[in-house]
Amino acid sequence: MRRRDSHHTPGAAEPEDAIGGAGSEIDLAKAEGETLEGREAPPRGLWADAWHDLRRRPIFIISALLIVFLVVISLWPSLIATRDPLDCRLARSLDGPTAGHWFGFDTQGCDVYTRTVYGARASVAVGVCATIGVALLGSLFGGLAGFFGGVWDALLSRITDIFFGIPLILGALVFLAMITVEGIWPVVAVITLLAWPQIARISRGAVLTAKQHDYVQAARALGASNTRMLLRHILPNAVAPVIVVATIALGTYIALEATLSFLAVGLKPPTVSWGVDISIASSGMQFRNAPHILLYPAGALSVTVLAFIMLGDAVRDALDPKLR
């Protein structure tokens, strides 16, 4: 039988669940070790338990492998694409697939396969950097609001509401149209600046729940400092829901980058990115007689977004005992 530490439950844990705090758990583990030694595996923590569960899920394995593959080709695209993504010859504009060029050529006569492979880098970089920024900023604001409460909570929550009130694409469009810097960094900065309230709200809730538990109260009674309580007791128990939402959000930020590039304010040529290529392919319906110039980058983009959403979904299911 699988035992679960109730105080690790992400999200809402009922107060009565929290009675078995850290102390009783150790006693139980000891007792089990003495009497049931060799017959039952030792109790696992939240993450080990989730990992045990995840290893058996095909969806998790598929999406994790896909993500590893994407990260590898965005770091070393030349591993699977030997040509230059900027080697374009108008003579072969919109040509279909040939022996050496399986995906055909785009309007400028660039190799679509090479560009699709190289396009992963910009998308993954924007997704990962923006997610790190959002997660840090959001947990900082949400965590502090939840932990200190009172005036701090009121103030930080209102600031969160202010940024939450600006729809993401809208704010990003207004901001990016004003910024003249090129490249991925303005896109990353704008997503970070506008998307953190989502994480802040979640981490505030998680910290509020974690703060109620007996082991945190006990730590406070023992005279633990605020820093110690936050880092040692609350953070490990509040981080699970943030990681789940951040994984799913990573996928949506990649889609957002492509959308902004489509609106001509995100990445711009000569940066090689799926968003840029889709944008070029769809402007004036250039894909009309050459669907490959739209379908390959769009397919790569969708599969990437899907991989991150499925991974986040699988991790959430594994972390949530209610769904067992």
Next chain:
Amino acid sequence: MGRYVIRRLLQMIPVFIGTTFLIFVMVYALGDPVAALFGDRTPDPATAARLRAEFDLDKPLWQQYLLYMGKIFTGDFGTAFNGQPVIELMANAFPVSFRLMLIAIGFEIVIGITLGVVSGLRKGGGIDSTVLLLSLVVIAIPTFVTGVLAQFVFGVQLGWVSPAVSPAAPFGELLLPGLILALVSLAYVTRLTRTSVAENVRADYIRTAIAKGLPRSRITTRHLLRNSLIPVVTYLGVDIGALMAGALVTERIFNIPGVGYQLYQGVLRQNSPTVVGFVTILVLVFLLANLIVDLLYAVLDPRIRYA
């Protein structure tokens, strides 16, 4: 209840001021509207100075903001740089976008909730797995890709609809754009309803209702649905913000002369009064939608009482 509404409305004031000020700073501090007016040419200093004075752009930013807000409350949203009053642009654009959003929300409610209930009742079955997988695929494909493809397939190749919407934007022509706008949210509504229904279908009150011998349809609509829709209603409220922003993309693809279209033109041309005016209204709509959702809670769930 009345007291709660008043408290919420009061709480909205600082948020409204903060959000609009943020947008104001973005547009007026980061960009230079007068330089944008001249396009690629260097503006004549005297003319530029006269324009700055005319649009109050020579004053400090906070003063500009206060002047602007003061005018808004008298219904004066300023003049776009082409001389047209912004309020006139709004009067043309908002009804169009409102129709588009109504269609999108209609699709979300009808298709999303139906699919969610059907798959939630048969959790783990064939229909459920198909719906779940389809919803993931729909979420993963960005709206602008589905939009461009749908426009090409249904508008150009099959010729079922006209690829671009006419300036009057009647309901019929907005059906396809509305569906495209709704797609991603529709998938979320489906998943949310499914989870919620699957959870509630095992609840004690459903067992009681079955034991009482109530007809199935009554159990589903009166007991199950009413309890399962609470998270869905919250989502729809927040989604209004996403739809307004998503309309930027949809309206651009289908050439719909709505809010998103005007905003996009305004942003690209740095037409500051247009951008700030439209965004201010959108923020207000978003805040009010969230308030209404919170009040709807009490209607749907009698356990929630607002003192």
